[in-house]
Amino acid sequence: MPTIKEVADMAGVSVGTVSHVITGSVxxxxxxxxxxxxAIRELDYHPNHVARSLKTSKTRILGIIVPDMTISFFPQxxxxxxxxxxxxxYSVIAANSSESADxxxxxxxxxRSQQVEGILVVVAAAPTPLGQMTRLIxxxxxxxxxxxxxxxxPVDSVSVDDVAAAELGAMHLIGxxxxxxxxxxxxxxxxxxxxxxxxxxxxLKRAGIKLxxxxxxxxxxxxxxxxxxxxxxxRDAAARPDALLCTNxxxxxxxxxxxxxxxxxxxxxxxxxxxxxxxxxxxxxxxITTIIQPAYEIGSQAANILLDxxxxxxxxxxxxxxxxxxxxxxxxxxx
Amino acid sequence: MPTIKEVADMAGVSVGTVSHVITGSVxxxxxxxxxxxxAIRELDYHPNHVARSLKTSKTRILGIIVPDMTISFFPQxxxxxxxxxxxxxYSVIAANSSESADxxxxxxxxxRSQQVEGILVVVAAAPTPLGQMTRLIxxxxxxxxxxxxxxxxPVDSVSVDDVAAAELGAMHLIGxxxxxxxxxxxxxxxxxxxxxxxxxxxxLKRAGIKLxxxxxxxxxxxxxxxxxxxxxxxRDAAARPDALLCTNxxxxxxxxxxxxxxxxxxxxxxxxxxxxxxxxxxxxxxxITTIIQPAYEIGSQAANILLDxxxxxxxxxxxxxxxxxxxxxxxxxxx
DNA sequence: CTGTTAGCGCCTTCAA
DNA sequence: TTGAAGGCGCTAACAG
Numbered sequence: 274m275p276t277i278k279e280v281a282d283m284a285g286v287s288v289g290t291v292s293h294v295i296t297g298s299v300x301x302x303x304x305x306x307x308x309x310x311x312a313i314r315e316l317d318y319h320p321n322h323v324a325r326s327l328k329t330s331k332t333r334i335l336g337i338i339v340p341d342m343t344i345s346f347f348p349q350x351x352x353x354x355x356x357x358x359x360x361x362x363y364s365v366i367a368a369n370s371s372e373s374a375d376x377x378x379x380x381x382x383x384x385r386s387q388q389v390e391g392i393l394v395v396v397a398a399a400p401t402p403l404g405q406m407t408r409l410i411x412x413x414x415x416x417x418x419x420x421x422x423x424x425x426x427p428v429d430s431v432s433v434d435d436v437a438a439a440e441l442g443a444m445h446l447i448g449x450x451x452x453x454x455x456x457x458x459x460x461x462x463x464x465x466x467x468x469x470x471x472x473x474x475x476x477l478k479r480a481g482i483k484l485x486x487x488x489x490x491x492x493x494x495x496x497x498x499x500x501x502x503x504x505x506x507x508r509d510a511a512a513r514p515d516a517l518l519c520t521n522x523x524x525x526x527x528x529x530x531x532x533x534x535x536x537x538x539x540x541x542x543x544x545x546x547x548x549x550x551x552x553x554x555x556x557x558x559x560x561i562t563t564i565i566q567p568a569y570e571i572g573s574q575a576a577n578i579l580l581d582x583x584x585x586x587x588x589x590x591x592x593x594x595x596x597x598x599x600x601x602x603x604x605x606x607x608x
Numbered sequence: 609m610p611t612i613k614e615v616a617d618m619a620g621v622s623v624g625t626v627s628h629v630i631t632g633s634v635x636x637x638x639x640x641x642x643x644x645x646x647a648i649r650e651l652d653y654h655p656n657h658v659a660r661s662l663k664t665s666k667t668r669i670l671g672i673i674v675p676d677m678t679i680s681f682f683p684q685x686x687x688x689x690x691x692x693x694x695x696x697x698y699s700v701i702a703a704n705s706s707e708s709a710d711x712x713x714x715x716x717x718x719x720r721s722q723q724v725e726g727i728l729v730v731v732a733a734a735p736t737p738l739g740q741m742t743r744l745i746x747x748x749x750x751x752x753x754x755x756x757x758x759x760x761x762p763v764d765s766v767s768v769d770d771v772a773a774a775e776l777g778a779m780h781l782i783g784x785x786x787x788x789x790x791x792x793x794x795x796x797x798x799x800x801x802x803x804x805x806x807x808x809x810x811x812l813k814r815a816g817i818k819l820x821x822x823x824x825x826x827x828x829x830x831x832x833x834x835x836x837x838x839x840x841x842x843r844d845a846a847a848r849p850d851a852l853l854c855t856n857x858x859x860x861x862x863x864x865x866x867x868x869x870x871x872x873x874x875x876x877x878x879x880x881x882x883x884x885x886x887x888x889x890x891x892x893x894x895x896i897t898t899i900i901q902p903a904y905e906i907g908s909q910a911a912n913i914l915l916d917x918x919x920x921x922x923x924x925x926x927x928x929x930x931x932x933x934x935x936x937x938x939x940x941x942x943x
Numbered sequence: 944c945t946g947t948t949a950g951c952g953c954c955t956t957c958a959a
Numbered sequence: 960t961t962g963a964a965g966g967c968g969c970t971a972a973c974a975g
Contacts, residue, residue, distance in 0.1 A: 276952060278953095287962045298955085321721065323662050327656075327952080328954050342687060343680075343683065369687075388656060612969065622947070623970095625945060656968050662967090
């Protein structure tokens, strides 16, 4: 790999001059500039970002940590963040915590070592030790939380308005005439899940439907476990709910498997609404009514907030709540 | 951010000693080591990888370029590469070329500037100017091509055995009694597509079926265009093929849309087999017979080959062809 | 075992 | 407008 010095030698100028033409920070005469550019092309020179970063202590790199790349929601977030970052001259490096607090800790540490200028993080669901995040923020590393907003930490965040989003789904089911609506949630240790539950409760209340605690089905994030749980509770036709509201993709997969095992068809045997698109294409059936979170938007807005903080320094905490939208499809369309 | 010097001061030792305990390359006495570790913890010190890389000219970072992150095939490749890399102490940074040769060029350049130690690349389908790749390799940057193997460039590659994979699908359709089998391909400028076509042709020949050029449907990689093309050709019931073999995900989506528009049902009206899983879950219908490429394996093997080259220097060109597997589902099961 | 020191490649004052 | 030189944080000799 050629260095700036070799370019300077070939062009017959000093390294300073080469640097000036590369950064454009200082004017350089036309004649020297063309000579330098010719040398750069001739040598196939690529400025060493590592050295530049060491000197300027700016890497123009953002880190993003998500719990799972195989669910389409997270890659979409990453994509949004990448686009917003690129727009402003930054790159992003993405990594998976696999919902593991340990791995998250490692990654955070790795990112700091790699001198990322800011970090976007969807915290792992596992009991997250918030200590490290707090230290990170106190150390002055710009951080924005996405999707899952940790409580008790003063940090910028971008997520969907979970209460309103859940209401969207619940009200729709109620409007379709369903009355015994069960909600299938992930761990209620996650604030998002609690807020979605809250939206569900509010909707029932508003519609004058009495809340039945037996219809609040709390699970984890493993479709297999959820399928087992739902299967058990759907088996008894008498006690069976007439509709299901799932608060995320994994719970939806589990519930759908259980419904299939019990030969329950939507929307007649049972109504069905879930958060998060399970697949992007409309070709597949059953066509599922879905509460869609603006994943790309979440990523891009978060990146922009992070970049604002990086470029303009501290400011008050920003908390963005984006609206979800309801895509009504067959699985809940009874009237 | 604290530096190694501050750690040294706090621990009352020299920076050399701190460096030794961090890298573990030189033995350090128990007593000093504990002091240093205490200081590291106290200061929440994270070694600056940028400085380290400048010094050692080793970043332990691999770059990977894929044409599209929203197709599940590529994220799986990335995941495989990440895992293999992590296993050997490397990180990977992933980026999208969006099938654009320009963007690919930019990314290659960016990666070189970022001093990645090697590059995994799925070349963009757009007429790829191979010049840059060639220069890259000649400049001594280790490169491994995945999935799409450029011709005429001596480079390590990992991909599926396309001829055999296509045969797998074609022979299966023939075995099910289909005779007028159309093949829906992406641009035949891509070698993979040509080889898949070749597998199809060989299978027909072996089965004694005359090749009908009107049943070779070449398209691009945009589902909308493909849907239009297929729609036109499926409309005429007399000339209609009795089965479709799609050579990739986007063509499959297009073809499926057209089939739906023409109200054709699998497997009775028409048999259907495609490369690449369109969705991960078995819940959706139609259940499509799929030629599955071992995406994770492709990524991990490619990363390992790249790392071998990085760590052991030059060797002969390696060309890995992995076998695909056929997952038989409803869309082709007629007997 | 421990300390000292010379750069890695680049940007950025500062002088000329 | 151009050139010379210091130093970013770290590692790897080397000397002690």
